[in-house]
Amino acid sequence: MLPxxxxxxxxxxxxxxxxxxxxxxxxxxxxxxxxxxxxxxATSDDASTASAAPPADDKKLLRVVxxxxxxxxxxxxxxxxxxxxxxxxxxxxxxxKEANQAGNFVGHAFELEEAIVPEDGxxxxxAKEQLAAGNRFFLADLEPDDLxxxxxxxxxxxxxxxxxxxxxxxxxxxECRQNVFHIIPDYAMRADAIAQYLIWKKWPRWYMVRRDxxxxxxxxxxxxxxxxxxxxxxxxxxxxxxxxxxxxxxSGHQQIQQQMAQETERSPDHDVVWAINSDDxxxxxxxxxxxxxxxxxxxxxxxxxxxxxxxxxSGGMHFQNAxxxxxxxxxxxxxxxxxxxxxxxxxxxxxSGKVDPKGVKSYMLSDEFKLxxxxxxxxxxxxxxxxxxxxxxxGGGTRVPVTTSPQEGFLHPTNLTDTLGFDKPxxxxxx
Amino acid sequence: MTRISLATTCAAALFxxxxxxxxxxxxxxxxxxxxxxxxxxxxxMELIKTVxxxxxxxxxxLSPDFKELFVAAGDGNIIDVIDTNTLEITRQLExxxxxxxxxxxxxGKIIYIANEDDSIVTIMEVANGEVLAQVPVGVEPEGMAxxxxxxxxxxxxxxxxxxxxxxxxxxxxxxxxxxxxxxREAKWTKDGSELWVSSEIGGTISVIDPKTWxxxxxxxxxxxxxxxEQLQPVGMDFVNDGKLMLVPLGPANRVAVIxxxxxxxxxxxxxxQRPWHGEPSADGKKYYVANGLTNDMTIIDVDSxxxxxxxxxxxxxxxxxxxxxxPGA
Numbered sequence: 063m064l065p066x067x068x069x070x071x072x073x074x075x076x077x078x079x080x081x082x083x084x085x086x087x088x089x090x091x092x093x094x095x096x097x098x099x100x101x102x103x104a105t106s107d108d109a110s111t112a113s114a115a116p117p118a119d120d121k122k123l124l125r126v127v128x129x130x131x132x133x134x135x136x137x138x139x140x141x142x143x144x145x146x147x148x149x150x151x152x153x154x155x156x157x158x159k160e161a162n163q164a165g166n167f168v169g170h171a172f173e174l175e176e177a178i179v180p181e182d183g184x185x186x187x188x189a190k191e192q193l194a195a196g197n198r199f200f201l202a203d204l205e206p207d208d209l210x211x212x213x214x215x216x217x218x219x220x221x222x223x224x225x226x227x228x229x230x231x232x233x234x235x236x237e238c239r240q241n242v243f244h245i246i247p248d249y250a251m252r253a254d255a256i257a258q259y260l261i262w263k264k265w266p267r268w269y270m271v272r273r274d275x276x277x278x279x280x281x282x283x284x285x286x287x288x289x290x291x292x293x294x295x296x297x298x299x300x301x302x303x304x305x306x307x308x309x310x311x312x313s314g315h316q317q318i319q320q321q322m323a324q325e326t327e328r329s330p331d332h333d334v335v336w337a338i339n340s341d342d343x344x345x346x347x348x349x350x351x352x353x354x355x356x357x358x359x360x361x362x363x364x365x366x367x368x369x370x371x372x373x374x375x376s377g378g379m380h381f382q383n384a385x386x387x388x389x390x391x392x393x394x395x396x397x398x399x400x401x402x403x404x405x406x407x408x409x410x411x412x413x414s415g416k417v418d419p420k421g422v423k424s425y426m427l428s429d430e431f432k433l434x435x436x437x438x439x440x441x442x443x444x445x446x447x448x449x450x451x452x453x454x455x456x457g458g459g460t461r462v463p464v465t466t467s468p469q470e471g472f473l474h475p476t477n478l479t480d481t482l483g484f485d486k487p488x489x490x491x492x493x
Numbered sequence: 494m495t496r497i498s499l500a501t502t503c504a505a506a507l508f509x510x511x512x513x514x515x516x517x518x519x520x521x522x523x524x525x526x527x528x529x530x531x532x533x534x535x536x537x538m539e540l541i542k543t544v545x546x547x548x549x550x551x552x553x554x555l556s557p558d559f560k561e562l563f564v565a566a567g568d569g570n571i572i573d574v575i576d577t578n579t580l581e582i583t584r585q586l587e588x589x590x591x592x593x594x595x596x597x598x599x600x601g602k603i604i605y606i607a608n609e610d611d612s613i614v615t616i617m618e619v620a621n622g623e624v625l626a627q628v629p630v631g632v633e634p635e636g637m638a639x640x641x642x643x644x645x646x647x648x649x650x651x652x653x654x655x656x657x658x659x660x661x662x663x664x665x666x667x668x669x670x671x672x673x674x675x676x677r678e679a680k681w682t683k684d685g686s687e688l689w690v691s692s693e694i695g696g697t698i699s700v701i702d703p704k705t706w707x708x709x710x711x712x713x714x715x716x717x718x719x720x721x722e723q724l725q726p727v728g729m730d731f732v733n734d735g736k737l738m739l740v741p742l743g744p745a746n747r748v749a750v751i752x753x754x755x756x757x758x759x760x761x762x763x764x765x766q767r768p769w770h771g772e773p774s775a776d777g778k779k780y781y782v783a784n785g786l787t788n789d790m791t792i793i794d795v796d797s798x799x800x801x802x803x804x805x806x807x808x809x810x811x812x813x814x815x816x817x818x819x820p821g822a
Contacts, residue, residue: 160632160652160653163612163629163631163632163653164631164632164650164653164654164655167631167653167655167657167666167669168655168669168671377633377651377652377675379610380609380610380632380633380652383610409654412671413654413671432673432674432694432695432696433674434651434652434654434674434675434694434695438694438744439694439722440674440694440695440696440722477720477722478720478722
């Protein structure tokens with residue numbers, strides 16, 4: 063039997079001019095008119111030029127600065143994998159479009175200033191420049207030292223800085239700042255998200271194999287904390303100290319096959335291998351090559367993440383489809399955190415009607431703030447450390463997500479998502 | 494999973510057996526994961542037929558004359574049209590990408606379709622599938638509701654959190670109302686004096702006055718022992734001549750009952766897991782609600798507001814439509 067589509071006479075197909083619609087939309091935005099039917103959509107040609115036009119005077123304007131630095135990204139372990147140099151900014155660009163799409167209907171307008179300095183550039187000077195121009199809303203694609211230097215500027219005192227990049231726990235703990243909000247989950251949340259699942263699976267013995275960068279040390283400490291919290295055990299904390307090698311090696315897998323067996327054969331008995339390798343230079347080698355048949359979790363294998371290429375639930379396909387239209391590639395976690403950081407600001411502005419930093423901040427920290435972001439529940443900020451509370455996806459290497467934490471049975475008196483990361487009684491943050 | 498006691502089930506069986514045949518009706522349920530429509534005899538709850546559709550059928554509605562059933566198949570980027578007499582798909586409407594929900598004008602001539610992925614509402618002629626207009630709305634449009642007098646169509650945008658109001662004559666937007674997070678469905682009262690919009694993630698229903706396009710009342714939900722984030726209103730259906738509104742609450746596994754005069758929740762009815770959409774029976778005495786995660790449909794007796802029976806349907810059931818009479822009758 064033929065598929066129905068082939069059996070039926072085809073109705074005339076409407077040309078599917080998504081871009082033309084967008085173009086039309088931006089034209090109407092620039093002119094301040096209410097969008098009408100798309101009959102005359104084809105008359106406009108370029109969406110990007112129209113979107114740069116200044117908003118009508120009667121709109122409430124909120125200007126967001128994407129403050130970044132071109133740090134050297136760790137190379138993906140696979141030589142065939144594409145090196146992505148625009149992580150994050152593409153998410154911000156998407157939200158600019160979506161925020162204006164919404165704002166246009168309710169008298170709000172949003173702008174995005176891209177302030178990204180080269181690797182040897184002075185990001186603090188760039189921040190000062192932006193602050194002097196009166197900008198107060200920032201998406202910070204910055205490593206911890208730069209983030210702290212910017213947030214400690216006296217003129218940044220009343221700014222709102224969205225941390226979209228760093229998972230360092232100290233930024234939520236001893237080094238927390240009242241003007242910084244953390245969109246990206248920290249290592250404590252990531253470790254707890256995986257730990258809950260392993261405990262639920264009754265796989266409580268973890269063999270940790272790791273490198274020793276600052277990020278790795280932080281993550282390792284959080285895994286030990288998770289073990290203590292949920293009844294797991296780190297049976298051994300093993301350092302992998304062979305230097306990273308060339309990625310493109312003929313027959314290299316034969317040597318790796320022997321090495322990984324050696325790395326794991328003397329370990330005490332364990333249920334899973336917890337790989338901690340932020341630089342992504344060996345973790346994947348562990349999978350299927352351990353002495354005992356054990357799954358790998360951590361920075362490779364099963365990963366705890368705010369966004370995953372396999373995630374499609376709760377409307378998530380919208381984001382999976384929207385980023386490739388802009389970026390010609392699949393979304394990565396930082397695209398999502400940049401989108402979400404911008405979205406926190408734009409949503410708070412539109413719902414509260416405020417566009418001053420104080421008004422937006424106060425709304426973001428209120429009970430009214432309930433952000434929709436494809437996670438099946440409202441996201442909000444923890445008042446004690448400004449970390450965004452959110453469910454965490456466990457995926458990373460699988461074609462469909464394995465699960466989402468918090469897991470069933472891990473209880474909390476107010477917010478189940480507060481079982482992930484530092485809860486109020488544990489916080490060392492003082493604003 | 495909801496287990497209804499044996500006594501209740503027996504009572505239900507009696508209740509159903511006692512139902513007069515004059516109330517014959519046919520129930521259609523869309524199964525998102527199976528790519529099928531389950532068609533049940535409303536008297537016996539026996540399966541009449543399972544119809545294979547394009548991929549990911551979700552929103553289903555009947556034409557006002559009950560002759561056709563429209564099935565929005567999101568992954569198929571198409572609307573399948575089922576002849577309710579022969580129970581075969583007889584034609585398709587080229588809806589554009591990812592149709593989710595739709596509504597038809599009172600004459601059955603024009604269909605309004607939410608194209609989730611493209612942030613537009615497609616306005617189409619039912620008879621020949623001709624696109625009359627496309628109206629850009631907020632991000633991820635979903636809910637669609639033509640007002641009783643055919644004056645307006647309300648479209649909700651999930652990501653933008655708005656109810657957009659289209660003037661059906663000019664096919665232009667005349668109002669945009671900001672509601673709580675992730676608005677799913679829109680429903681007009683019978684007299685058109687109120688527009689109700691459910692916000693799934695915000696956990697509220699906003700009642701909007703079409704004279705001012707302002708929210709006059711927000712209705713929240715509260716169930717002891719359940720966390721607020723589990724109370725997610727999705728579908729909405731007026732029953733009991735508009736005196737009550739029934740609201741499936743998703744992960745709360747309950748249907749809320751709202752007194753539409755007082756605009757207060759008066760009861761919660763335990764059903765299967767993750768109910769999203771339902772539909773009243775043709776005589777208004779029963780309410781059928783599809784339970785997404787338990788692959789069944791709960792039948793609620795509207796007089797007693799009790800769940801009386803559940804019947805198995807396909808995998809991941811989503812929407813329900815009810816036709817008076819039997820196919821071919």
